[in-house]
Amino acid sequence: MQFRHKIAGGDFAKAGNVASSVKKVLQQLNIDHVISKRTVIALYEGEVNVVAHAYSGIIEIEIDEEKIKIIITDKGPGIADIDQAMVEGFSTATPQVREMGFGAGMGLSNMKKNSDFMKISSIVEEGTVVELINYLKPDARQESK
Amino acid sequence: MQDKNQNKDFHHALKVDNDLCFGCTHCMTACPTQAIRVKNGKATIIANRCVDCGQCYIACPVSAIDVEQDDLEMIFKFPVRVILIPSVLIGQFPRKILTSDIYDALKEIGFTHIFEVETSIDMVLDSYKQFMDEHKERPMISTFCPAIVRLIQVKYPSLVGNLLRVNPPINMSAVYFMEKLKASGIRENEIGLFYATPCAAKIAAIKSPVGEIKSPVTGVINMNFLYNRILKYLQNKRTDTGVHHTDDLTSKGILWSLTRGEVVHVSGRTLAIDGMKNVNEFLENIENEKFDTFDFLELRACDESCAGGILISGNRFLTVERLQKRALRYKDQETTQELKTKNDFQNIKINQFLDNIEPRPMGRLDENTAIALKKMERKHRLMCFLPGLDCGGCGAPDCETLSEDIVQGNALISQCVFMQQQMISQNLLSPDQARQINEDIWGGDRLGKDCNKIELEDENN
Structure with a gap:
C-alpha cells in the first residue's frame, strides 16, 4: 500500500495534514496505537521540517505487513552538518519561523526518538532525503537495532 | 457495518x-x-x-429522532421520589418564573424531594486535583461530557489514557443524597433517584456506564418533557406545596455545566472548547501533538455546553445569562456552604474515580493487518472511481464512507448514482436493476407521493 503527498514550503497552516491522513489509515489498518502514534509524530515533525526549511517536498508512505516506511524528499537548502542538526535545540530556523512556534531544534531528534530506523542524506543547496521505518512487530524492531 | x-x-x-x-x-x-x-x-x-x-x-x-426516557409513572413505584436537577433546568425558564415556582411544579408532578445535581462539585474538584497529582499524562481531558468520552473511545483511541477518570457530579450526588435519606431512617428500596437530563449522552451514560460498575440513578426523565409539564402547571398555579428541597449550591455548582465551568477551577494551562465540530478539530491536532501540552481540557459536545443540550427547551444564551445572574446571588454564602457540604461528604463513602476506560476504535477494516491492507488497497481504488461529491445519493454520508462500506461487504458500488449511469451505458446494469437499487435505499414510493392529497390535509388543519 503506497501513498504520495506533495507539500509546499512555507505553508504552515497545512503542516500536519499528511500526518492526519496517515493517522486515519493506520487506525483503519488496526495498527497498534503506540506504533501509530510514534509514526504520526515522526511524520508530523518531518512535514514541519519541509514546510519550515525547504521549497517543496514529497512524502511517500509505504505500508506492508512488516513495517511502515516513510521517505521525505525535499528540494531546499540541505543540511551542512547532519550530526550537529541532530543535537536537541540546534536550529537554523529563521526568527519568523520561530515566531510561529516552530523551529525549536527538536524536530530531527523527535523523529529519531519516534522511529525504529532513520537515515538522513543531504546535499547542500539541493535538498534532503529522510527515510524513516517503524516496524509493526516487536521482534522485527529488535533485529534492526 | x-x-x-x-x-x-x-x-x-x-x-x-x-x-x-x-x-x-x-x-x-x-x-x-x-x-x-x-x-x-x-x-x-x-x-x-x-x-x-x-x-x-x-x-x-x-x-424523527427519539430520545429514549423512562416512563414518568415509574416514579410512583417508590414512596420517596427524588428528582435530581442540574442547574440548567432552572436556567432555561424566563426570569419571571421563580425557582420556588419550579420546585412547586416538580412536587405537583409527583416528586417528594428535589436535589441539585451540582451539590457535589467541591468533592468532584478535590477528586480532579487528586487524580491529576497521581497521574502524569497531559493533557488531562474532562470526562464530564459523556458524548466526548465516547467520541474519544471511538475516534481518538490513543487519547483514552488522557481521560480524567473522576466520577461525574450526578453519580457522586446520587450516592450522597441516597445516604442522607437513609440516615434519616428511610430504607434504600423505598427511594427512587431520578435524573432530569439535558441530553441523550447522559442517558446513555446512566444506562450503559463507561468505566464504572453501575449508576446509582434509578431512572431518567427528559428535560424537555419536564419543561412542558412545569409550564403547564404554572399556568394555573396553586398554593405552596411545601416540597423538600436542598439548597446546597454554590456559584461553582451553578456554573459548572456551562462553558468554562470547569477550567476556571483547575490550575495550569487549561482550555475550554464547546461544540462537536470544534472539539473534533482540536482533538485531531492534540492527537498529532501539534500543540504544546495543556494541563487540562474541558470539552463539551454541545454549543454553550449543557445550556445547549438537545433536551433544553429555552434559548441557550438566555439560559447562560440567567445562571450567571443566579451564581452572583450565591457568591456571599459560598465559603460556609462549601465547608458544610465538604463535612457532609467526608462522612459518606463515595467512589471518586472511574475504572479503566477502553478504546473502541471505529472503522477498522479488519483485525488482521494483512487483510486490512488488502481492503485498504481496494478502498483506494474505489475512491478513485467515485465522484467525490459526497452527495449522499448512495445512502452513505460521503464517498469515502461508501467505499469503506463496499469493502466491508455492506454496500455495492452500483449504489452510487453516478456509477449507475456509467454501468448502464456500458451494459453492466439495466435501468430496471438501477431502479431496484435506488428503491432499496430510498424506499419504493419515493416519487409516488400524492401531492394533491398533502394540500388537502393542510387545508383541513
Missing part, C-alpha cells in the same frame, strides 16, 4: 422513529462519526459508531 470484536450491547438513547422518518439524509450528513445510513427509505444508526451526541436530533426536520 459491525466490527465483530465490539460490544453489541452498547446502549444508545437515540432511536429513529420509522413512522416519522422519510429518509432525507439531514441526520446522515450531520453525524460527526458517520454512524448513519439510509436504507429502505429510513435512517439507520450503526451502534458501534454512535456517541449519543444528538447532532442527528438537531438536524432532523420532522422530529
Whole structure:
C-alpha cells in the first residue's frame, strides 16, 4: 500500500495534514496505537521540517505487513552538518519561523526518538532525503537495532 | 457495518422513529462519526459508531429522532421520589418564573424531594486535583461530557489514557443524597433517584456506564418533557406545596455545566472548547501533538455546553445569562456552604474515580493487518472511481464512507448514482436493476407521493 503527498514550503497552516491522513489509515489498518502514534509524530515533525526549511517536498508512505516506511524528499537548502542538526535545540530556523512556534531544534531528534530506523542524506543547496521505518512487530524492531 | 470484536450491547438513547422518518439524509450528513445510513427509505444508526451526541436530533426536520426516557409513572413505584436537577433546568425558564415556582411544579408532578445535581462539585474538584497529582499524562481531558468520552473511545483511541477518570457530579450526588435519606431512617428500596437530563449522552451514560460498575440513578426523565409539564402547571398555579428541597449550591455548582465551568477551577494551562465540530478539530491536532501540552481540557459536545443540550427547551444564551445572574446571588454564602457540604461528604463513602476506560476504535477494516491492507488497497481504488461529491445519493454520508462500506461487504458500488449511469451505458446494469437499487435505499414510493392529497390535509388543519 503506497501513498504520495506533495507539500509546499512555507505553508504552515497545512503542516500536519499528511500526518492526519496517515493517522486515519493506520487506525483503519488496526495498527497498534503506540506504533501509530510514534509514526504520526515522526511524520508530523518531518512535514514541519519541509514546510519550515525547504521549497517543496514529497512524502511517500509505504505500508506492508512488516513495517511502515516513510521517505521525505525535499528540494531546499540541505543540511551542512547532519550530526550537529541532530543535537536537541540546534536550529537554523529563521526568527519568523520561530515566531510561529516552530523551529525549536527538536524536530530531527523527535523523529529519531519516534522511529525504529532513520537515515538522513543531504546535499547542500539541493535538498534532503529522510527515510524513516517503524516496524509493526516487536521482534522485527529488535533485529534492526 | 459491525466490527465483530465490539460490544453489541452498547446502549444508545437515540432511536429513529420509522413512522416519522422519510429518509432525507439531514441526520446522515450531520453525524460527526458517520454512524448513519439510509436504507429502505429510513435512517439507520450503526451502534458501534454512535456517541449519543444528538447532532442527528438537531438536524432532523420532522422530529424523527427519539430520545429514549423512562416512563414518568415509574416514579410512583417508590414512596420517596427524588428528582435530581442540574442547574440548567432552572436556567432555561424566563426570569419571571421563580425557582420556588419550579420546585412547586416538580412536587405537583409527583416528586417528594428535589436535589441539585451540582451539590457535589467541591468533592468532584478535590477528586480532579487528586487524580491529576497521581497521574502524569497531559493533557488531562474532562470526562464530564459523556458524548466526548465516547467520541474519544471511538475516534481518538490513543487519547483514552488522557481521560480524567473522576466520577461525574450526578453519580457522586446520587450516592450522597441516597445516604442522607437513609440516615434519616428511610430504607434504600423505598427511594427512587431520578435524573432530569439535558441530553441523550447522559442517558446513555446512566444506562450503559463507561468505566464504572453501575449508576446509582434509578431512572431518567427528559428535560424537555419536564419543561412542558412545569409550564403547564404554572399556568394555573396553586398554593405552596411545601416540597423538600436542598439548597446546597454554590456559584461553582451553578456554573459548572456551562462553558468554562470547569477550567476556571483547575490550575495550569487549561482550555475550554464547546461544540462537536470544534472539539473534533482540536482533538485531531492534540492527537498529532501539534500543540504544546495543556494541563487540562474541558470539552463539551454541545454549543454553550449543557445550556445547549438537545433536551433544553429555552434559548441557550438566555439560559447562560440567567445562571450567571443566579451564581452572583450565591457568591456571599459560598465559603460556609462549601465547608458544610465538604463535612457532609467526608462522612459518606463515595467512589471518586472511574475504572479503566477502553478504546473502541471505529472503522477498522479488519483485525488482521494483512487483510486490512488488502481492503485498504481496494478502498483506494474505489475512491478513485467515485465522484467525490459526497452527495449522499448512495445512502452513505460521503464517498469515502461508501467505499469503506463496499469493502466491508455492506454496500455495492452500483449504489452510487453516478456509477449507475456509467454501468448502464456500458451494459453492466439495466435501468430496471438501477431502479431496484435506488428503491432499496430510498424506499419504493419515493416519487409516488400524492401531492394533491398533502394540500388537502393542510387545508383541513
